[in-house]
Amino acid sequence: MMNWNKRNHLKTTVAGLGLMMLTACNGIFDDIYDKPEEIVPAKGQIVMDATSWTDWYYVDLDRLHQLATSGDEAALLKAQTEFEAYPIPMQATGDRVDTPTTADEGKDGKVIATQGKKAGLYMYWFDVFGVGIKNNTFSFFEPTAGQTTPENWTFAVHRNNVRTNGGAVLETTYTSMDELPESSEAFRNMTFTEDEWSENAVWNSQDQMLQGYVPSQGIEVNKVLSSWLSMEIPPMPPSFSLNRHVFILRLKNGNYAALQLENYLSPNGKKCYLTINYKYPY
Amino acid sequence: MKKHILFSMLMAGAAWQPAVAAGILDDVVTKGRMERNGDMTATMPSVSDSLAYEAYLDSISRKFDLGEVVVTGTRTPKFLKDTPIQTRVINSKDLAKLDATNVQDLLQQELPGVEFSYAMNLQTHLNFSGFGGQGVLFLVDGERLAGETMDDVDFTRLTMDNVERIEIVKGAASALYGSNATGGVINIITKQNKQPWTLNVNARYAKHNEQRYGASFGLNGKYWNNMLTANFNRMDNYDVHSAADPVTRIISTVYGDKTLNIKDQLVWAPSKNFNLTGRAGYFFRETVRSADQPERYRDFSGGLRMNWSISDSDDLQASYAFDQYDKSDYQRITRLDIRDYSNVQNSLRLLYNHSFDRGDVLTVGSDLMHDYLYNTNLEGETRKQNSFDVFAQYDWHITYKWEAVAALRYDYFSDGRDSHVTPKLNICYKPLYNLAIRAGYGMGFRAPTLKEKYYNFDMSGIWIVEGNANLKSEVSHNFNLSAEYTKGHYNFTASMYYNKVKNKLSTSAPYFKSPTDKLPYLPYSNLDDYSVCGGEIGAQARWNNGLGARFIYAYTKEQLAKDKKGNTINNQYIPAREHALNVRVDYDRQFTKHYGMNIGLQGRVLSGVKNVEYKDYYDVSQGTVSVSYPAYTIWKLSLSQRIGKAVKVNAALDNLFGYKPKYYYLNSPITDGVTFQVGMSIDIDKLL
Numbered sequence A: 001m002m003n004w005n006k007r008n009h010l011k012t013t014v015a016g017l018g019l020m021m022l023t024a025c026n027g028i029f030d031d032i033y034d035k036p037e038e039i040v041p042a043k044g045q046i047v048m049d050a051t052s053w054t055d056w057y058y059v060d061l062d063r064l065h066q067l068a069t070s071g072d073e074a075a076l077l078k079a080q081t082e083f084e085a086y087p088i089p090m091q092a093t094g095d096r097v098d099t100p101t102t103a104d105e106g107k108d109g110k111v112i113a114t115q116g117k118k119a120g121l122y123m124y125w126f127d128v129f130g131v132g133i134k135n136n137t138f139s140f141f142e143p144t145a146g147q148t149t150p151e152n153w154t155f156a157v158h159r160n161n162v163r164t165n166g167g168a169v170l171e172t173t174y175t176s177m178d179e180l181p182e183s184s185e186a187f188r189n190m191t192f193t194e195d196e197w198s199e200n201a202v203w204n205s206q207d208q209m210l211q212g213y214v215p216s217q218g219i220e221v222n223k224v225l226s227s228w229l230s231m232e233i234p235p236m237p238p239s240f241s242l243n244r245h246v247f248i249l250r251l252k253n254g255n256y257a258a259l260q261l262e263n264y265l266s267p268n269g270k271k272c273y274l275t276i277n278y279k280y281p282y
Numbered sequence B: 001m002k003k004h005i006l007f008s009m010l011m012a013g014a015a016w017q018p019a020v021a022a023g024i025l026d027d028v029v030t031k032g033r034m035e036r037n038g039d040m041t042a043t044m045p046s047v048s049d050s051l052a053y054e055a056y057l058d059s060i061s062r063k064f065d066l067g068e069v070v071v072t073g074t075r076t077p078k079f080l081k082d083t084p085i086q087t088r089v090i091n092s093k094d095l096a097k098l099d100a101t102n103v104q105d106l107l108q109q110e111l112p113g114v115e116f117s118y119a120m121n122l123q124t125h126l127n128f129s130g131f132g133g134q135g136v137l138f139l140v141d142g143e144r145l146a147g148e149t150m151d152d153v154d155f156t157r158l159t160m161d162n163v164e165r166i167e168i169v170k171g172a173a174s175a176l177y178g179s180n181a182t183g184g185v186i187n188i189i190t191k192q193n194k195q196p197w198t199l200n201v202n203a204r205y206a207k208h209n210e211q212r213y214g215a216s217f218g219l220n221g222k223y224w225n226n227m228l229t230a231n232f233n234r235m236d237n238y239d240v241h242s243a244a245d246p247v248t249r250i251i252s253t254v255y256g257d258k259t260l261n262i263k264d265q266l267v268w269a270p271s272k273n274f275n276l277t278g279r280a281g282y283f284f285r286e287t288v289r290s291a292d293q294p295e296r297y298r299d300f301s302g303g304l305r306m307n308w309s310i311s312d313s314d315d316l317q318a319s320y321a322f323d324q325y326d327k328s329d330y331q332r333i334t335r336l337d338i339r340d341y342s343n344v345q346n347s348l349r350l351l352y353n354h355s356f357d358r359g360d361v362l363t364v365g366s367d368l369m370h371d372y373l374y375n376t377n378l379e380g381e382t383r384k385q386n387s388f389d390v391f392a393q394y395d396w397h398i399t400y401k402w403e404a405v406a407a408l409r410y411d412y413f414s415d416g417r418d419s420h421v422t423p424k425l426n427i428c429y430k431p432l433y434n435l436a437i438r439a440g441y442g443m444g445f446r447a448p449t450l451k452e453k454y455y456n457f458d459m460s461g462i463w464i465v466e467g468n469a470n471l472k473s474e475v476s477h478n479f480n481l482s483a484e485y486t487k488g489h490y491n492f493t494a495s496m497y498y499n500k501v502k503n504k505l506s507t508s509a510p511y512f513k514s515p516t517d518k519l520p521y522l523p524y525s526n527l528d529d530y531s532v533c534g535g536e537i538g539a540q541a542r543w544n545n546g547l548g549a550r551f552i553y554a555y556t557k558e559q560l561a562k563d564k565k566g567n568t569i570n571n572q573y574i575p576a577r578e579h580a581l582n583v584r585v586d587y588d589r590q591f592t593k594h595y596g597m598n599i600g601l602q603g604r605v606l607s608g609v610k611n612v613e614y615k616d617y618y619d620v621s622q623g624t625v626s627v628s629y630p631a632y633t634i635w636k637l638s639l640s641q642r643i644g645k646a647v648k649v650n651a652a653l654d655n656l657f658g659y660k661p662k663y664y665y666l667n668s669p670i671t672d673g674v675t676f677q678v679g680m681s682i683d684i685d686k687l688l
Helices: A006-021 A061-070 A073-081 B002-015 B018-031 B037-041 B051-057 B062-066 B092-098 B103-110 B450-454
Strands: A045-049 A055-059 A085-087 A111-113 A120-127 A132-143 A155-158 A161-164 A168-171 A196-203 A213-221 A229-232 A239-242 A247-250 A256-265 A271-279 B088-091 B114-118 B124-128 B136-140 B163-170 B184-190 B197-206 B210-220 B224-234 B258-271 B274-287 B295-309 B314-331 B336-355 B361-375 B382-397 B402-413 B418-432 B435-446 B456-459 B463-466 B474-487 B490-502 B505-507 B521-526 B530-542 B547-558 B579-592 B595-606 B609-614 B624-629 B632-643 B647-654 B675-683
Touching: A045 A055, A045 A073, A061 A073, A111 A196, A120 A196, A132 A196, A161 A196, A161 A213, A239 A256, B088 B092, B092 B103, B092 B163, B092 B595, B092 B632, B103 B114, B103 B184, B103 B579, B103 B595, B361 B450, B382 B450
Parallel strands: B136 B184, B463 B521
Antiparallel strands: A045 A271, A055 A085, A055 A155, A120 A132, A120 A213, A155 A161, A168 A247, A196 A213, A229 A239, A247 A256, A256 A271, B088 B163, B114 B124, B163 B184, B197 B210, B197 B675, B210 B224, B224 B258, B258 B274, B274 B295, B295 B314, B314 B336, B336 B361, B361 B382, B382 B402, B402 B418, B418 B435, B435 B474, B456 B463, B474 B490, B490 B530, B505 B521, B530 B547, B547 B579, B579 B595, B595 B632, B609 B624, B632 B647, B647 B675
8 A cells, every 4th residue: 555645645636636727717629620711712703791681782794704804803802702782672662462462373383473573572471480481371562662783784692592684594413613514505405494483582581580470572583593502491590501513594695604602601600601603604 | 433434435436336335224224333345345246247136226126226325415425315315316227227328318218307398499408397407407426517508508418328326406405516506406426447447338229320339448456447438329310290280389300410428537546545536528519400510519528536535534525627518510611610609617626524423524615616608699709707605514413313414605706796695404304214204495596697698699580689797696495395215125205395486597578679670689587486396206116026116206386487577478498297207117037147138118208288478479568378288108118138247238119109299399209209229238348
């Protein structure tokens, strides 16, 4: 048996406790985590903060192409990262309508235009805390002014919604811009999807979500291109999922562009902060 | 000789051989004396080597159970039969039979009045006889746990590998444990290795690709022993489907997770009266609610504890504990792991016991804790607080039949300069050697957390959860009375309690600060007084033919708290179910020297419950509605086969009768029908 006296006991304990207390009061192993850093767009990339619920942001691919060929790096970087916000009109311009006046039906019999595709805010009830948002019903409509746009634009983004300026979109099976065929020739005989009317997709407020009521803007969106980022409820908070496929956009003027959503998270993890790869003209 | 007993138990800690303890109990009862642990073990045959013997050593077997050493009720080691504070023990043999993965899995199988449900964001929430997760103090070897989500500790951290026993003390115990011990204390005691070496590996597979792998490796030298434990669990997410038109929130996806737990504990005992225990642990969990942004949870823990028996009458324990609980989101696309939460607790503790000749024990202790909180949803993102306490307890053996324990504690919290004085008094009367009647009063308090004071969280655009720096502590007054009677193979218990709770800490009614506010604020508030009362009746027996049975019924009446103006508000969490019954029946038989089996049936029956919920969260003036949640019952049939000394093959049918909730409400059992589990455990050291 070792001969241990009281002094040794105390020394050992104090030394041990002292060693342990060297650990930081504010924690250890900070280095295993990453620090949020600003996303700087690479060549052929757009970084867009589309987190706003109430604004559309417009992209002009012709302008980006001009800047890229002009060699003005600063102007190009600005165009790749700064986008003017175009607010969704919220001011009612007429009386509220509580019942559908017309009912265009989609292929599955679901009502897709309750007011004859009038511009305005469409309040729908969504089964947010039940079986999910696929279960929804029209509640009321308030007419508003139509959405304003810049003079020149190719496509516009509102959170997880995308619309085109008279274009049409094809989803490819490619998951990398580098794998794409040399030109868009390979896709030209395929079926492209134009924008479609929507009155329960462009959610512009969460204010009544706890009761299941979410207002949407009545507007045409491109459902194929919008599928690059889908949102699901449940769960709550919503779950987002990224579709990494490359999309081919046929512009109104007959030109083609390739688009791919690279990321939808901000450095701090905020959703709908988009990093978009583009190739134009393609 | 009492001081002698205390010394032995303190030094031996949790490492007593169960059979030794059982033998000692008889000694104590008949002769009023007991030998030191070391002397006794030398005379004992190695009965514990026999797997068959284990069947008789679970907590249904009162001969063993009453001889078990418990520490939680008084912070000093006492025999379960002697402790003046009613303590429920779930021991390692129970754990082996129940085959629970973590403390959540275990408690809901074993304790009536314990319910785990989902909170608002599908995080697990505990209701423990009317008290929520923040009103029940979870300890591991007496140490607190850092971190919380929706007011609950991370239960997946508390795996059941290498657990010696779990001690559950109901009722307020803040006079010994400080803040949070308003509704009770659950103390998980880990094993110490006493064999020259041990090596166990185990695995289990179940529905939804649930996989569990565990290993523990123990080494024991002349002056030291070490135990290394590793555990990995995983389960897939799966969808559940409700009928149409639910009356309130339902869930549609059950989130599985991946967890990894690694722990090491090294004990150095250079002399009979001194030992140092060092420990380190790492925990990792990943839950995937959003495929591109899995949630990650990590914990780093460590500690050093000294036990020093200064003399036959004086014992000193000093300890330092470190616990860091982090949350991060892994951005899979960019491979960035961004932390958004960290809670770090550094604690120093001193505990001194002095034993008097007649068996009385004076306990004096003090704790110092530094609490650091980083949360991106916190005003200012980081907050710090120091807390300090000092307490004393006197355990007075008045006569052979009467014992009283009184404790008083002072706590101080630097944030807000909040302080509390908390008393506690328990009396135990044994009119017969096999009948114990216990009565007690305890005050409990829960100091507002830094989150509750300084939170500012936009919850997905639904509302802004708002902290309140002026919060007062929640205070509870607990009165309890219990009786325990043992006769032959039978044991009966009955208990009742009443809790008066003041200034309950909770979120209150949502409100708009101004007419132009788009989102309502959901403030943390002190609610009005409310009460929780209830009781338990239990009967259990284990016969010599290998049959054992236990029935425990619990009644809980949780009065719903109103706000300070007397308005009915939406209860933050669904209240406790009024009636709950837990049943366990098992039969054990050793057919040959090399083969035996245990077959068990466990069930729980829970009554329905009503909750008050707002008609319209954005206009609370519309009032509330009463929402009924249905009753349910879940049963589990398990079969454990022992092959030789070293191998166990387990199989179980959980949710035996295939209960499926019509609606998956937040407090529905998380099941989509019968689950088949199959597993194996091998003690490799016993193969050789």
